[in-house]
Amino acid sequence: MLLPIRIWGDPVLRKKAVAVDKLTPADKKLIADMIETMNAADGAGLAAPQVGVSRRIFVFRIGDETHALINPKIVRREGQRTGDEGCLSIPGVQARVKRAKRVLVTGRDAKGKPVEWELEDSDDTGRAATCVQHEIDHLDGVMYLQRAIPDSISWLIEGVDDEGENTILMKKTTPDAIAAAYKARKFPPDTHVPDVLRERVERKGG
Numbered sequence: 001m002l003l004p005i006r007i008w009g010d011p012v013l014r015k016k017a018v019a020v021d022k023l024t025p026a027d028k029k030l031i032a033d034m035i036e037t038m039n040a041a042d043g044a045g046l047a048a049p050q051v052g053v054s055r056r057i058f059v060f061r062i063g064d065e066t067h068a069l070i071n072p073k074i075v076r077r078e079g080q081r082t083g084d085e086g087c088l089s090i091p092g093v094q095a096r097v098k099r100a101k102r103v104l105v106t107g108r109d110a111k112g113k114p115v116e117w118e119l120e121d122s123d124d125t126g127r128a129a130t131c132v133q134h135e136i137d138h139l140d141g142v143m144y145l146q147r148a149i150p151d152s153i154s155w156l157i158e159g160v161d162d163e164g165e166n167t168i169l170m171k172k173t174t175p176d177a178i179a180a181a182y183k184a185r186k187f188p189p190d191t192h193v194p195d196v197l198r199e200r201v202e203r204k205g206g
Contacts, residue, residue: 003037003051007200008090008143009182012049017056017139020070023112031068031110034059041196043088045131047138050089058135062128072107072136081121083130085144091197092187093178094156095148103129145175156192168192
């Protein structure tokens with residue numbers, strides 16, 4: 001079942017999520033629904049607070065594989081990289097964020113079994129380390145724009161390059177301007193955003 005994704009400004013996104021004491025059938029259904037929702041929105045990861053559930057659960061992709069992590073904890077960080085990030089709860093926006101390049105993370109998988117993963121950003125694994133850090137931030141009530149390099153925050157605008165080819169252009173913005181646009185339920189013209197997320201912002205009633 002597709003779940004409605006909460007948009008920046010929703011109070012649940014700023015709360016620290018509650019630890020999962022025991023994995024329940026409801027949690028397992030939530031995980032399945034979150035994976036379906038993440039895939040439908042073409043996301044790389046999705047945390048439970050993003051669908052209105054304040055529990056320490058998130059799902060994410062590594063290559064072609066999809067995983068769930070429950071009560072995650074980063075126990076080691078190594079290296080540093082700066083890369084572009086987006087977020088399903090802040091649609092149409094991109095910014096650059098400094099993150100650890102490699103992380104060692106512990107938690108439980110979708111069956112409740114203990115896991116320990118060493119993840120890094122690479123050609124083989126994509127942005128696995130970045131994704132895990134981004135999603136754990138969600139569980140702590142932290143949005144990626146709070147960590148972003150301020151002058152890198154931009155709307156993604158559909159446009160045409162010098163050769164007449166369709167492309168995505170960057171239009172500088174600020175967190176306040178983004179919040180105002182969401183509150184007004186109106187994206188800037190030609191903002192590049194999946195239809196399912198555009199509807200969440202623009203339709204009446206949220």
